[in-house]
Amino acid sequence: MTIYSAAIMLFLVMDPFGNIPIFLSVLSHINPEHRWKIIVRELIFALIILIFFLFFGKYVLAGMHITEPALGIAGGTILFLIAIKMIFPASSSSFVNDDDKGGDPLIVPLAVPMVAGPSSMTMVILLSTQYPEHQLRWMAALLISWSLGFIILILSDKLSKIAGKRTLKAIERLMGMILTTMAVQMLLTGIKTFMAS
Numbered sequence: 001m002t003i004y005s006a007a008i009m010l011f012l013v014m015d016p017f018g019n020i021p022i023f024l025s026v027l028s029h030i031n032p033e034h035r036w037k038i039i040v041r042e043l044i045f046a047l048i049i050l051i052f053f054l055f056f057g058k059y060v061l062a063g064m065h066i067t068e069p070a071l072g073i074a075g076g077t078i079l080f081l082i083a084i085k086m087i088f089p090a091s092s093s094s095f096v097n098d099d100d101k102g103g104d105p106l107i108v109p110l111a112v113p114m115v116a117g118p119s120s121m122t123m124v125i126l127l128s129t130q131y132p133e134h135q136l137r138w139m140a141a142l143l144i145s146w147s148l149g150f151i152i153l154i155l156s157d158k159l160s161k162i163a164g165k166r167t168l169k170a171i172e173r174l175m176g177m178i179l180t181t182m183a184v185q186m187l188l189t190g191i192k193t194f195m196a197s
Helices: 003-014 016-026 032-063 068-087 110-115 118-130 132-154 156-196
Strands: none
Touching: 003 016, 003 118, 003 132, 003 156, 016 110, 016 132, 016 156, 032 110, 032 118, 032 132, 032 156, 068 118, 068 156, 118 132, 132 156
């Protein structure tokens, strides 16, 4: 896997376009001048968490005796479910409760699970375990995808007004279709590795 394909996969998994309505909903009561500071802080928290899982996730898996084929199959399954949700989106209200709207959100729900969720954590662990000799490459891919997501979410107010909800949903569904094919490929690779072992 190249740095570009890894960056695209991580970008699709982080789903910044799909996160725009959720970010706007959670931060709707926050002053617009203070809102961008919260988004920056939460995205930095998410990046730190993903970097941790990129470099140390494999040790967590080793301690839990989880094999590489199992991780590949699980990663493909999670990716497929995320892709299906992107193609057939449900209401974003399930991600946001009244408590989240009451104050200044810290880590939950914006950093985790919206950006650094189970799927993105699984993907960085999968990259670091399948190709451990390319850690710096995956770090670069993570930074590229995170930076693109950062720009999109910082501009979420403007993008929501310019593009509108329909356009954002169309983009998310297109991303979901691309992600579906990547998920199927990951599942097939995981099953092939398992059969070979």
